[in-house]
Amino acid sequence: MKTDVLVVGAGFSGSVVSRQLADSGKTVVIIDKRSHIAGNAYDTNDKHGILVHTYGPHIFHTNSQEVFSYLSAFTKWRPYEHRVLASIDGQLLPIPINIDTVNRLYGLNLDEEGLKSYFESVRDPRDPIKTSEDAIVNIVGWDLYKKFYKGYTNKQWGLDPSELFASVAARVPVRTNHDDRYFTDTHQAMPLDGYTEMFSRMLDHPGITIRLGVEYQKIRQEYSPKHLVYTGPIDEYFDFCFGKLPYRSLFFEHEHLPTVQKFQQVGTVNYPNEHEYTRITEFKHLTGQEHSGTSIVREYPKAEGDPYYPIPRPENDELFKRYQKLAEKEKGVTFVGRLAQYRYYNMDQVVGAALSASKSILDEI
Template sequence: MKADVLVVGAGFAGSVIAERCASAGRQVLLIDKREHVGGNAYDESDAQGVLVHRYGPHIFHTNAPLVSEYLSQFTDWIPYEHRVLASLDKKLYPIPINQTTINRLYGLSLDEAGVARFLESVREPRSPIRTSEDVVLSTIGRDLCDKFFRGYTRKQWGLDLSALSATVAARIPVRTNSDDRYFTDSFQKMPAEGFTAMFARILEHPRIHVELGIDFRELRQRAEWKLLFYTGPIDEYFDFRFGPLPYRSLRFEHQHLSGVEQFQPVGTVNYPKDDDLFTRITEFKHLTGQQHSGTSIVREYSTSEGDPYYPIPRPENNEIYQKYATEAASERLAFFVGRLAQYRYYNMDQVVAAALKASETVLKAS
């Protein structure tokens, strides 16, 4: 088996790289150990005909015109602004925390300036800011931290806020106004026919050959290529020579509710208290705009075992990664791109941007 370019992984990073290389005249072999393309963004119709995301909700948003313009070649879009509520004591509160959250929780009627003063009065300044606990306490204080963040974090990461790098909590803003959108990016839309249909169009190029259900560790013994783009776990590529990198995994419990047109008022409801073993419930019809007499939901459970989903941001884990990154830099014709290959908590648009940049850089140099 021969190819100019071998791409390992058919998610966003691998698919975009494969398309860019094929459009530049290279013969591309794209492989994935799963039986489908799309990586974790894969969606499909369930048995009742509702379009669901098999690996949990994927909401596309970006401030990068380069990314949205590139993907728009392969899909039409429908508008969608994601909204998230947190369930506490059978009441629902907007997340990220905003003016409505605080007024509803504490029975207040503060305006935007009043919310700013309230947050200033409850925050616990921390210096230096090293952990996610430092970020949250210094922004919203202890009560809001314990209600909305501490239990959720323990379930999601298997660690207390104090054991996670500051970058995790820094991803979630706090607002003094009533904006209840989860994201504020300029481009917030969903692929009109779903992510899988978009991936199929990205990979339609005649110089791309896709093989699924193939493990790279087996293929590398019999295939030949000139360039390799690897998007899988970097520690696995190097046979775990510096030890395994820690990842957080997920378990999904999908359910269809016949005769129920709407299960919850927004796309996702978080369950931050320890009483509920799952972290959140997503109802897919909110995301897709699909009309159906029933509805399909998914409960998410965070686990320590299973497919790698989230790199765990801790200094000691980054130290292990840097050893692998040094090894990767010495691989003259192999390039490592994506969340698992770069051990980085990328959003989808960031993965696309990294893939576009990597393929352009490598193709120019070769």
């Protein structure tokens, strides 16, 4: 079968590229091995009528007006500022660490300048900063590092923070004010009708054909596209010829509590030092739904399973670069997305990368 473009993967990357190319008059076939669109952002009503994120919480935030405006063509928004608490020594404390975190944890009454002086007195200066351990102890010292970061990182990645790039820790900043929002981006909101509905509108175009429940390797011979857009794992595309790229996976334990209206104070509570799971998210905080019960999800990181997070370590980066060199030699193929580019992208970064890739593809075909 002929088509201008075959797109592998119906998550953010594949869907954005598909819509951009279809709007430019190209015929597009988009496939996904799962039975649904929207990738890991897929949400659906559970059997109790509560909108839940099947693959864990997805909180949209961005400083990019271009990305926000683009997605706004396919959804209205519910303003939402995500807040997270961490269970530490019997208390629920704000994370990222801020002035209230430190004051409540240690029974202090510091102001902003006092907190800066406190951090200066407890920090363990590191230069250069190479690892996540370096990045944290350099700012807040060892006690806060052990209480908030070390255990969580060990669970999340199966590695010590000293074994991971500093960029991992940099995703959770440290603040000296009272700001308890998890993100500080200009735009913070949730798709009003959910992510799946947003994707459905994005892919609703006469130039786009959707095929679900099919694997690329099994149907690749059916098509002769002018261009291929691949958003899956780059090592899988090349039949793991250099070995498998390491990914961290997750197991999601969903639970409905029929007689509980509100399970926790905020959208997400982290458990750095207790339980096998890393966090619990309560979806009604995110969606604003009214319901007599509530639905939550616990996240258990694991080594095997669907690839969710590229593991940011030097040796993994070197292995990816070997695959990247092969990718650069592939004619008529664009690799885009978290798995294809082996990057720990946020959703808005994925959209930005997909918009950029779309322009390059249109220049080519």
